Amino acid sequence: MSTILQVSSRMRQCANSLESSSIQAALIGPHAKILRSKIIPTPTVMTETNSRHLSSIQHNPRWRASGVLDSYIAQPAHPISLRQLVFFGGRNLDDKKIINSANYVRTELPLRIAHRIRDMQKLPYVVVTNRHLSAVYELYYKAFESFRKIPEIKSLEDNEKFCEIVKTALQEHLTVIPSLAMGVLECNDLVPSHELDRFMNVILRSRISRRVIAEQHLALTDTFNSPFHFPDSVSHQPHEFVGEVFLRCNAREVVEQVGKHTLELAREANGSTSPIPEIQIEGRLDTTFPYIPSHLEYIIGELLRNSIQATIDHHTPLSTSSLPPIKVLICHTKEHIIFRVSDQGGGIPVTELAHLWSFAKAPRAANYLQNFSHVPKMAATLQELQKTAHTHSRRESMDTSLSRLTSRPPNLRLGMGLPMSRVYAEYWAGSLELHSLDGYGTDVFLQVSKLGNKCVLFADGVPS
Amino acid sequence: MYRIAAAAKPSQRPLVRCVSTTFNSHGGTGSASSLEGYTPPTTSPANDMIAQLAAKHLDRLSLKDLIRFGRPPLSTQSLLTSARFTREYLPVRLSRRIRALRNLPYIIVSNPNISTIYNNYIDSLSAILAFPAGSLTSLTEESKFTELLTEIVNTHSNTIPTLAKGFLECRGYTTPGEATKFLDHHLRARIGTRLMAEQHIGLHLASVPQPPTVSVPGKSYIGTVDTELRPAEIIESCASFVGDICELRYGARPKLTIDGNPDITFPYIPVHLEYIITELLKNAFRATIEANSPVPIIVTIAAAPGPPDAGGITIRIRDQGGGIAPDDLGHIWSYSFSTFNGSRSSIGSGNSGHLEGVDDGAPDGGMDAMGRFTESAGALEPSSIAGLGYGLPMSRAYAQYFGGSLKVQSAYEWGTDVYLRLKGVGLDGL
Numbered sequence: 001m002s003t004i005l006q007v008s009s010r011m012r013q014c015a016n017s018l019e020s021s022s023i024q025a026a027l028i029g030p031h032a033k034i035l036r037s038k039i040i041p042t043p044t045v046m047t048e049t050n051s052r053h054l055s056s057i058q059h060n061p062r063w064r065a066s067g068v069l070d071s072y073i074a075q076p077a078h079p080i081s082l083r084q085l086v087f088f089g090g091r092n093l094d095d096k097k098i099i100n101s102a103n104y105v106r107t108e109l110p111l112r113i114a115h116r117i118r119d120m121q122k123l124p125y126v127v128v129t130n131r132h133l134s135a136v137y138e139l140y141y142k143a144f145e146s147f148r149k150i151p152e153i154k155s156l157e158d159n160e161k162f163c164e165i166v167k168t169a170l171q172e173h174l175t176v177i178p179s180l181a182m183g184v185l186e187c188n189d190l191v192p193s194h195e196l197d198r199f200m201n202v203i204l205r206s207r208i209s210r211r212v213i214a215e216q217h218l219a220l221t222d223t224f225n226s227p228f229h230f231p232d233s234v235s236h237q238p239h240e241f242v243g244e245v246f247l248r249c250n251a252r253e254v255v256e257q258v259g260k261h262t263l264e265l266a267r268e269a270n271g272s273t274s275p276i277p278e279i280q281i282e283g284r285l286d287t288t289f290p291y292i293p294s295h296l297e298y299i300i301g302e303l304l305r306n307s308i309q310a311t312i313d314h315h316t317p318l319s320t321s322s323l324p325p326i327k328v329l330i331c332h333t334k335e336h337i338i339f340r341v342s343d344q345g346g347g348i349p350v351t352e353l354a355h356l357w358s359f360a361k362a363p364r365a366a367n368y369l370q371n372f373s374h375v376p377k378m379a380a381t382l383q384e385l386q387k388t389a390h391t392h393s394r395r396e397s398m399d400t401s402l403s404r405l406t407s408r409p410p411n412l413r414l415g416m417g418l419p420m421s422r423v424y425a426e427y428w429a430g431s432l433e434l435h436s437l438d439g440y441g442t443d444v445f446l447q448v449s450k451l452g453n454k455c456v457l458f459a460d461g462v463p464s
Numbered sequence: 465m466y467r468i469a470a471a472a473k474p475s476q477r478p479l480v481r482c483v484s485t486t487f488n489s490h491g492g493t494g495s496a497s498s499l500e501g502y503t504p505p506t507t508s509p510a511n512d513m514i515a516q517l518a519a520k521h522l523d524r525l526s527l528k529d530l531i532r533f534g535r536p537p538l539s540t541q542s543l544l545t546s547a548r549f550t551r552e553y554l555p556v557r558l559s560r561r562i563r564a565l566r567n568l569p570y571i572i573v574s575n576p577n578i579s580t581i582y583n584n585y586i587d588s589l590s591a592i593l594a595f596p597a598g599s600l601t602s603l604t605e606e607s608k609f610t611e612l613l614t615e616i617v618n619t620h621s622n623t624i625p626t627l628a629k630g631f632l633e634c635r636g637y638t639t640p641g642e643a644t645k646f647l648d649h650h651l652r653a654r655i656g657t658r659l660m661a662e663q664h665i666g667l668h669l670a671s672v673p674q675p676p677t678v679s680v681p682g683k684s685y686i687g688t689v690d691t692e693l694r695p696a697e698i699i700e701s702c703a704s705f706v707g708d709i710c711e712l713r714y715g716a717r718p719k720l721t722i723d724g725n726p727d728i729t730f731p732y733i734p735v736h737l738e739y740i741i742t743e744l745l746k747n748a749f750r751a752t753i754e755a756n757s758p759v760p761i762i763v764t765i766a767a768a769p770g771p772p773d774a775g776g777i778t779i780r781i782r783d784q785g786g787g788i789a790p791d792d793l794g795h796i797w798s799y800s801f802s803t804f805n806g807s808r809s810s811i812g813s814g815n816s817g818h819l820e821g822v823d824d825g826a827p828d829g830g831m832d833a834m835g836r837f838t839e840s841a842g843a844l845e846p847s848s849i850a851g852l853g854y855g856l857p858m859s860r861a862y863a864q865y866f867g868g869s870l871k872v873q874s875a876y877e878w879g880t881d882v883y884l885r886l887k888g889v890g891l892d893g894l
Contacts, residue, residue, distance in 0.1 A: 283878065331878040333790075338875045347766060350775050435871060435883045438775040440724050440766030443881060445873055 072114035072148070078104075093224045095156060102153040102162050105217045109210055110148040113140055116206050123199065127190055132183035136176055143169050163221050166214050176207065181416050182372050185365040193360035197419070200359040204423045212292065216245075249291040251330045251337055255281055255304075258297050259328075262304045270312055277311040277323040277343075279304065283330040289337055289450040295424050296448070299432075302417035303341045303444050304328075309413075310345025310442065324441075336430070337448050344441035353436065357422065361415045368415040421446075509566070514589075517559035525656045527731070527773075527866055527889035530663050531686045535894055536670035540603060543671050547606045550613070550664045551597050557657040558589045564650060571637045577630030581623055588616045603672060610668040613661045623654065628799070628854060640798070647799045652861045659733075663687040688733050691891060695765050695779060696726040698734060702741040710749050718752040719760035720745075728767040730777050730888040736862045737886070740870070743855035744781050744882050751785025751880065759784040759879075772888025776868065779886075784879035788872070796872060797857050859884075 117140050120128055128137055146165065153159055180203065184196050259279040266276055307326045315323050324344040331338050348356065355361050361368055422432040430448035437443075509515065523529075533542040565573060565582045572578055591612060599605045627650070631643055666687035669680045684692040699722060707717035748761045762782045768775020788796065860870040868886040875881075 329875070329878070331875050333876045336876075338878070340875060340881075347768070347778070349768070433873060435780075435873060435881070437724070437764060437766035437778040437780055437883070438768035438885075440764060440778070443780075443873070443883075445875070 068148075069114055069117060069144070072111055072144075073118050075111055077112050077115070078108060093220065098156065098159055098221060098224055099153055101217050101220060102159045105166070105213055106147065106150050106153060106162065108213060110144050112206055112210050113144045113147070116203055117141060117144060119199065119202060124191060127183075127187045130183045130187050132179040132186065136179050136183070139173060139176065143173070159221060163218055166218060170211065170214060170218075173211075177204075177420075178372060180204075181359060181414065182369060184359045185361060185369050185372075185415075188360040188365050193355075193358050196360045197358050200419070201423055204420070205427055208295075208424065208427050245290050246293050247290045248288045249293060249296065251287045251289070251332075251339070252281055252285045254293065254296055255279070255300055255328050255330065255339070258300045259304055262301055262308060265305075266308050266312070274312065274316075275323050277308060278325040279328060280325045281328045281330065283328075284332055285330060287330055287332045287337060289332070291428075291448070291450075295428070299421040299424055299446060300339065300341075302421045303339075303446065306417060306444075307341055307343035307345055307442070311343050312345075314344070314346035332450075335450060337450060339446040339448075341444045341446070342441065347438040347440055347442055348434075348436040349438060356434065357419050359416055359419050364415065368413065371413055371415075514559045514562050514566075517556050518563045520556045522553065522556055522560075525659055527689065527733075530659070530689055531691075531731075531889060531891070531894060533667065533686075535686055535691075536667055536681075538667055538671040543603070543667065544600055544606055546664050546667055547600045547609050548597065550660055551592065551595065551600060551609065554613075554657070554660055555589055555592050557653065557660065558585055558592070561585050561650065561653060561657070562589065564646065564653075568646060569638060572630070572634045575630045575634050577626045577633065581626055581630070584619055584623075588619060591616065606668070607672065610665055613665055617658060617661050617665070620654075620658070624651065624854060624858070631799070644799055648857070648861070651858060652865065655736075655862060655865050659688065686894070688735065689731055689889070690734050691731040691894070692729045693732045693734055693737065694727070694729045695737065695777060696722050698737050699741055699745075699763050699765075699779075702738060702745055706742060706745045706749050709746075710753060714753050716753055718749050718757075720763060721760050722763045722765065724764040724780075725767050726765055728765065728777070730767070730772045730886075731891060732777075732886060732888050736865075740859040740862050740884060741779075743859045744884070746855060748781055748783040748785060748880070748882075751787075752783050753785075755784070755786040757784045757786070757879075771890045773890045774887075776885055776887035779884045781882045781884070782879065787876040787878050787880050788874040790876060793874065797860065799854055799857055 117137070120133070120137050120140070123133075128134060146169070150162065150165065151158075153162055180200060184200055188196060259281075263276055263279065270276070304326065311323050311326065315321075327340075327342045329338075329340040329342070355364070418432070418434070425432040425446055425448060428449050430446065432447075433445045435443045435445075507513075533546060538546070562582070562585050565578070565585065568578070573582055595609055595612060600609060627647065631638075631647065635643075664687070666681050666685065669678065670685065670687075674680055681687070682690070684690055699720075703720045707720075710717045745761070752759070752761060762780075764780040764782070766778040766780070768778070856870075856872070863870040863884055863886060866887055866889075868884070870885075871883045873881045873883070
């Protein structure tokens, strides 16, 4: 303000002087210019930078008539009991059952996807226009449009065509999880963390339900078509798989396999000379139960990966002595299997505990985003199929989105292992709890429902 | 001290008898319809001395507050400041407890056990108020004041079992939710009240020379805080004590090993840690013995890096005693819930249907639990091997008082892990 007063008084002085007007004008000019610049702010000019920014945030979403979507959303999802799903295909698969299954999938998938599309539509505009989330949105809409237009399946031939469509969609959607995760990390300063977490939980739970329904149908079709399938004969070997569900999943075997695999990855990543902790398994080792191996392998894999990496990081200075082992306890009740993974990796500091279960990871988002770009084939769209590392899956040539994640090296921290694992655990009426002994180590308790349990309803996972 | 208390009795009447005073204010001449000569009472419970004291501002007691005068022996000035502080704020705390008690349903406070506690608080408040605040200017007066505090602390040492008995007897007259709410609030507030008194007593004993018959706190103590508390030591002594009770009752004692970092020390209040560890070990020992498990109980001590008030200490107690049944898990934090003797008398389980079906078990289970109350007194509370049903919720209250936590994780049909986290206090060169 004082500058303005100074300048304007100077102008008055000039004006009051007895100089000729032209000299006055010449004297006043520069002062007036200064005065003008101090009182009236210079308008923002369309610089090169500004122009680029504006065009980058321009967005032309395809406006689709939302009437169709509205009509689908008006219908609730139809939950199917897992018992029905699993034992449906048991020994009496016939044409009719396959066709029924196909039509259930045909109608259920677009219904459930419609609900999720609406969820995304309700998020703030600035969030859904994030490039990763926008890609997911487009994928979902495309799937919705394509599935809702499929006519009723009436023959096995129709079913074959249908299965091809399903397979393609499953493949295309493999990038959804990393895209969602990266999108959420990039948007974590636009929306409160808890809202982003709620959104992620809902969309991931629904995704599990759709993929399991779809994969189960594909597996049943496979079984039906397989040359060894004789519908009326008594088979000599008990059916080990019903679709994706492995009826006699052995807890110890799963932990051993996953443990071996994760330790190998750790060895590769940390150098073959550095010590690697041992994994010791104790408890009720004869436990078998029906489960979907890829889910269990993912969760156990994440937990072991965390423990192994923490143990290595915490003890590296004293690398001459052997590292304390990771102890996995397996036990079971009538309805649940319990895994306890205990490590001596130094525990988790109190300051980090708050963000452990969040997908939004507020303070460390940048680190995690960086790491995403290092995961093999995470960001790119899929071109070819890839063999999975896990032989339990019936369709070995089928790449699953989880296998992509489980084959990454353990020191590549994406920050979503725990929240993702919890989504999977809770989906099957289970739970995931973590207890940290700050300065010593961490205990994680995974509880899963035995899948034969009739209480597990195979719902969309979300109350509509 | 009692002489002073007796002299204060006349002023005590308005506290308990204001109901009858109101009714008789017009002299009771028998003219029932006329209210002539009726003068409304000038004080009502809403604004009487209790209410006024209770409304005063109160800061939460922190470990930092407790050590603010530095290491004893304190200067006379500091000791008198501490005494004056206690003289000022203890009445506020006591009044709040009285206010909470007198807001309970009439039928509950009429219960002889509850009524005893209520009168104890009134008596203690009277005694303190009768001690002239302005007289705390010399060590002689301060010594008298400390004697008074000691008596008050002793009077109230049996509050928990007495309240427990009372609430158990009143089970039918209140909802589980109301009972839990009251007990939780009351017992947590009680921690602070006792601490305030005991802290001054401890500082006094360490600052003013005592005859050899009186036990004084050790060199590392600042009142009730041991600046060099070694958790492993507490665990060992509690294990020995609980093991003895086990042998008495079951004829066997389970093994216990300590791993992690047994040598660490941190500043904390030993009697609190002792209480918590004793209760937790009681649960672990009982489960282990009743499951006939040969596996020892493993206690792991972890110290977070950094100052003691940052990450603090975490103690994990791991047993293989068979875990907690899923049906019971929802009740473990309820007051007076106990699986001892197969009984399930629960206050605050939130499942009122649960209470109905408990009649068959309650008299025996309940009585047996009460019988335990009379067993040998421990440092803080009377001990029993089990059956009180207050162990877990009280332990959690103690743990949480200074910002810690207590979590229970059970693997049913295998065992239980309990995680106790405590924050110490930075000594800042003390």
